[in-house]
Amino acid sequence: IKIEIELRKAIEQNQFFLHYQPKLDLRTGELVGVEALIRWNHPRWGIVSPECFIGIAEDTDLIIPIGEWVLYAACQQIKTWQNHGFYTAVSVNLSQKQFINSNIVQTIEEVLEKTGLEPHYLEVELTESIKPDLEHTISSLQQLKNLRVSISIDDFGTGYSSLSYLKELPIDTLKIDQSFVRELHNNPNDEAIVKTIISIAHNLNLKVVAEGVETKEQLIFLQQHLCDQAQGYFFSKPMSAKELKDNLLEVQ
Ligand code: G
Ligand code: G
Ligand code: MN
Ligand code: NA
Numbered sequence: 001i002k003i004e005i006e007l008r009k010a011i012e013q014n015q016f017f018l019h020y021q022p023k024l025d026l027r028t029g030e031l032v033g034v035e036a037l038i039r040w041n042h043p044r045w046g047i048v049s050p051e052c053f054i055g056i057a058e059d060t061d062l063i064i065p066i067g068e069w070v071l072y073a074a075c076q077q078i079k080t081w082q083n084h085g086f087y088t089a090v091s092v093n094l095s096q097k098q099f100i101n102s103n104i105v106q107t108i109e110e111v112l113e114k115t116g117l118e119p120h121y122l123e124v125e126l127t128e129s130i131k132p133d134l135e136h137t138i139s140s141l142q143q144l145k146n147l148r149v150s151i152s153i154d155d156f157g158t159g160y161s162s163l164s165y166l167k168e169l170p171i172d173t174l175k176i177d178q179s180f181v182r183e184l185h186n187n188p189n190d191e192a193i194v195k196t197i198i199s200i201a202h203n204l205n206l207k208v209v210a211e212g213v214e215t216k217e218q219l220i221f222l223q224q225h226l227c228d229q230a231q232g233y234f235f236s237k238p239m240s241a242k243e244l245k246d247n248l249l250e251v252q
Contacts, residue, residue, distance in 0.1 A: 018037065031088055058095050061101055064098060076117075094126055138170075150172045156174040158177045174201045177212075178211045184217070
């Protein structure tokens, strides 16, 4: 179909770019990392959101070359910033397909080698669509962990098998899904869920990050309950590398 053909062209013609969303330490307010988020600048359609094409990319396996491009572009950007004296980590979203239909460990090793980025500056984010019972996925994650790449579970709490991830996968961080953060101030169930995820994380010696923080009230709640880090429009929208450097990195 049409979008598939356009996606193939997009890869060849280099129509993708990355935005970066800051992640802050909730005790110090410091920038601790950025999440890389893909954008597509289509010559006629304009900027296309990943929500409109990641699913198709996954179904057609185009996520494999696209995902490689994302890893390479993100690591290269972080290394470029390092060369200018700005040190921050980067998180990259991975799809299950990248584990099953490609050698993700080899890809990441090659990207780190080519860009010269040290592995501990890279974190991979896995969503609930990743099936933790897959022997191959577990072994790939273990190999990434051995390389010192960090592993985080994205959208935590929304996948039906979330708790089994904690048992099976060698993870470092839980990201509390935005849907629980959004209603924090007026839904006691969400308050309970967020508090519970924070304590699960800390009891397992994992870091916990809140996503989708948009208000001061949400921030205060998360700080009071000792959530480690946060991301969201309250701090910053995802932005271009140039905007990020101008706004945040220069002032450090
Ligand atoms: O960027 P936005 O903030 O609109 O992202 C929408 C969705 O697309 C999110 O679920 C996000 O995880 C996903 N996404 C963004 N960039 C990538 C990427 O590089 N790879 C994959 N697999 N998903 C991505
Ligand atoms: O699934 P994942 O967590 O990777 O998705 C990140 C998505 O969330 C991106 O589309 C990003 O633009 C969006 N996002 C980031 N911060 C906020 C926020 O504070 N509010 C809302 N509504 N979306 C956000
Ligand atoms: Mn994410
Ligand atoms: Na998420």
